[in-house]
Amino acid sequence: MGAVAVRVRLYRRRMTRVKTFRFGPGSLESITVSVWTAPGSNSQRVKGRAEGSYRVYCGMGNEHTVEIKEEFSGWAGEASRDADVALLFACRDGNADAAATLAGNAVEYALVDWFDPCDVDDDIAL
Numbered sequence: 001m002g003a004v005a006v007r008v009r010l011y012r013r014r015m016t017r018v019k020t021f022r023f024g025p026g027s028l029e030s031i032t033v034s035v036w037t038a039p040g041s042n043s044q045r046v047k048g049r050a051e052g053s054y055r056v057y058c059g060m061g062n063e064h065t066v067e068i069k070e071e072f073s074g075w076a077g078e079a080s081r082d083a084d085v086a087l088l089f090a091c092r093d094g095n096a097d098a099a100a101t102l103a104g105n106a107v108e109y110a111l112v113d114w115f116d117p118c119d120v121d122d123d124i125a126l
């Protein structure tokens with residue numbers, strides 16, 4: 001599977017409280033990171049979502065699409081000990097690099113849960 005790079009195009013939606021960062025095409029295939037301040041939290045809690053798909057070239061030489069859908073949330077006080085929460089707040093403040101890193105983390109988490117269907121074929125062949 002390819003390395004996650006952060007050299008991506010950035011779009012930022014305006015006129016809304018939700019900050020949206022969209023990546024792709026590239027190594028971060030079609031991944032959208034949305035970040036917003038939780039209502040009623042006095043700006044102390046931020047939530048986010050990374051959604052999209054990521055292309056994997058597996059050891060069998062096949063191409064697979066991994067669906068990405070990861071939710072994030074955290075309080076300002078957690079940012080010092082939780083890297084994802086720190087990234088969330090940086091995104092909220094408009095940091096595109098932080099959004100790219102968060103997207104990369106979401107890909108990593110999704111890949112942990114993903115398994116290569118080609119491996120199943122191997123088992124059946126036995």
Ligand SMILES: [Zn+2]
Nearest residue numbers: 058062116118
């Ligand atoms: Zn495969």
